[in-house]
Amino acid sequence: MFCPGSALNVVINVMFAPVLIEESKHIMQNREFNLVAGDGTFLIGRLWRPAGNAVAVICIVHGIGEHSGRYDQWARQFCNQGYLVYSVDLRGHGRSEGRRGHIDQINNYLDDIGSLIRLVKHNWDELPVFLYGHSMGGNLVLNFLLRKRQDFAGAIVTSPWLNLVNPPAPFIQKAASFLNHLFPKMTFPTGIKSSELSSIPEQQKSSDTDKLMHHKISVRLFNELKRSATEVLAHPSRFSIPLFFAHGTADAITDFKTTRQFSESIGDNAGFYGAKNARHELHCEPVAEDLYFFITSWIGDILKETRDAE
Numbered sequence: 001m002f003c004p005g006s007a008l009n010v011v012i013n014v015m016f017a018p019v020l021i022e023e024s025k026h027i028m029q030n031r032e033f034n035l036v037a038g039d040g041t042f043l044i045g046r047l048w049r050p051a052g053n054a055v056a057v058i059c060i061v062h063g064i065g066e067h068s069g070r071y072d073q074w075a076r077q078f079c080n081q082g083y084l085v086y087s088v089d090l091r092g093h094g095r096s097e098g099r100r101g102h103i104d105q106i107n108n109y110l111d112d113i114g115s116l117i118r119l120v121k122h123n124w125d126e127l128p129v130f131l132y133g134h135s136m137g138g139n140l141v142l143n144f145l146l147r148k149r150q151d152f153a154g155a156i157v158t159s160p161w162l163n164l165v166n167p168p169a170p171f172i173q174k175a176a177s178f179l180n181h182l183f184p185k186m187t188f189p190t191g192i193k194s195s196e197l198s199s200i201p202e203q204q205k206s207s208d209t210d211k212l213m214h215h216k217i218s219v220r221l222f223n224e225l226k227r228s229a230t231e232v233l234a235h236p237s238r239f240s241i242p243l244f245f246a247h248g249t250a251d252a253i254t255d256f257k258t259t260r261q262f263s264e265s266i267g268d269n270a271g272f273y274g275a276k277n278a279r280h281e282l283h284c285e286p287v288a289e290d291l292y293f294f295i296t297s298w299i300g301d302i303l304k305e306t307r308d309a310e
Helices: 068-079 106-123 136-147 170-182 201-209 219-233 256-266 288-309
Strands: 010-012 029-036 042-049 056-061 083-088 129-134 154-158 187-189 216-218 243-248 270-275
Touching: 029 068, 029 106, 042 068, 042 106, 056 068, 056 106, 056 136, 068 083, 068 288, 083 106, 106 129, 106 136, 106 219, 129 136, 136 154, 136 219, 154 288, 170 219, 216 219, 219 256, 243 256, 243 288, 256 270, 270 288
Parallel strands: 056 083, 056 129, 129 154, 154 243, 243 270
Antiparallel strands: 010 270, 029 042, 042 083, 187 216
16 A cells, blocks of 8 residues: 655755646556566566556566565556556566576566566557666666666666665675575575565565565575676766666665765766655655655656657
């Protein structure tokens, strides 16, 4: 459910003028669809379609261990304001094929995202498309932009895995590097607790009882995410589209300061929303209403600029 809001407590380096879209008067459409990645991996996707004409498309990329279904209520909020929302269970997640918590290379995930983007671009080439990545998904969205394509209206990145608050000890990371080629599929618990995701008990219970979630990460996946994060942080000048970053100051999983500093290094093309006392899943925290306001205002400004330029 769209988590209840509290008083606005933010650190923000850019202001957005709100642009309101008339709420749909009819029932939205919500359905699953099948998608096949380039290497033949079978993926499950989800679509939330407004009853009226859509104004833009948002493509959500989820975090490690979770799946697209966990964004149902969040996606409905955008859908009710006229946004068409897509998401996909990345390989090894949710109901998609693949070994839980393992990939051979980061390009496996990027190809999954690419398959979704090709579908969206083919079906809705007349609409602006925004990428939206959370946690590991934030890392992946930034890498997709860096390595694949940037023909999007913008990208939203929340609590990205760019740096961990409590990374494995140096000797463990060295061991992981050594094992990367010998036992790449060896998996370990992620150690992520539901209380680190959200401060709301109902959200914690939902995470703990979700049978489609997993808590695994392989040696190869850890090394690939670490390497891909390093590559993103080294190339802030290569991002040419508008970016909106958001991170909670109480995030115990991914590092708030790294996200803020990276946003600042990109310059005027990036906005940053720092949510005071918020944990990892901002969309399932008391600040969710504030986050929604800033995202939709930011998107609204981009859409208005596009219309004015036509």
